[in-house]
Amino acid sequence: QVQLQESGPGLLKPSETLSLSCTVSNYSIGSGYYWGWIRQSPRKGLEWIGSISHRGTTFYNPSLKSRVTVSLDTSKNQFSLKLTSVTAADSAVYYCATSDFYDSRIDYWGQGTLVTVSS
Amino acid sequence: EIVLTQSPGTLSLSPGERATLSCRASQNVRNNYLAWYQQKPGQAPRLLIYGASSRATGIPDRFSGSGSETDFTLTISRLEPEDFAIYYCQQYGRSPCSFGQGTKVDIK
Numbered sequence: 606q607v608q609l610q611e612s613g614p615g616l617l618k619p620s621e622t623l624s625l626s627c628t629v630s631n632y633s634i635g636s637g638y639y640w641g642w643i644r645q646s647p648r649k650g651l652e653w654i655g656s657i658s659h660r661g662t663t664f665y666n667p668s669l670k671s672r673v674t675v676s677l678d679t680s681k682n683q684f685s686l687k688l689t690s691v692t693a694a695d696s697a698v699y700y701c702a703t704s705d706f707y708d709s710r711i712d713y714w715g716q717g718t719l720v721t722v723s724s
Numbered sequence: 725e726i727v728l729t730q731s732p733g734t735l736s737l738s739p740g741e742r743a744t745l746s747c748r749a750s751q752n753v754r755n756n757y758l759a760w761y762q763q764k765p766g767q768a769p770r771l772l773i774y775g776a777s778s779r780a781t782g783i784p785d786r787f788s789g790s791g792s793e794t795d796f797t798l799t800i801s802r803l804e805p806e807d808f809a810i811y812y813c814q815q816y817g818r819s820p821c822s823f824g825q826g827t828k829v830d831i832k
Contacts, residue, residue, distance in 0.1 A: 711771060712771060
């Protein structure tokens with residue numbers, strides 16, 4: 606079964622850039638599926654951020670599109686999230702995940718990583 | 725964006741009882757692309773149901789989904805102790821996908 610694990614800083618200051626990576630096990634990300642990011646906060650609940658296909662085509666939630674980049678590194682079997690100009694509203698648990706289409710049902714989730722934005 | 729409204733907010737039941745959870749969409753969900761997830765404290769959500777009524781791999785048959793267009797239901801026929809959790813619906817028929825705010829099933 607596919608396994609995903611997030612990594613990255615847990616504390617950021619306002620205006621900084623959030624950078625997270627997701628390491629995938631038991632599946633080669635260049636072989637198929639879509640690889641994406643979802644976040645969960647008490648204020649907004651679960652929110653799809655964006656996804657990338659195994660070929661590198663990206664798809665973003667329009668509400669975040671101007672600040673988000675998702676990228677693929679097949680040599681490391683990892684994919685990454687960058688979110689610029691963070692504010693306290695971006696504080697959330699961030700999950701990496703995989704699905705059969707870019708914002709489809711989520712078949713596998715990482716365990717999640719808490720990111721807090723505070724001065 | 726399609727807004728999903730789940731009800732009730734909290735459902736207090738005893739083990740062995742039947743749970744019925746509702747998810748209502750602000751617009752028709754194309755092709756009944758509606759999923760249900762279970763989330764326990766400190767864990768990621770787990771896919772239970774997709775396509776409104778298909779069980780995901782390894783999900784017990786006490787979980788069933790039904791509904792179409794704007795009204796969907798998750799039923800747990802007999803609650804087991806491990807079923808007490810928060811349940812979310814998600815529509816993926818129109819981009820961006822969206823999630824409901826959740827129904828908490830707790831022990832009465």
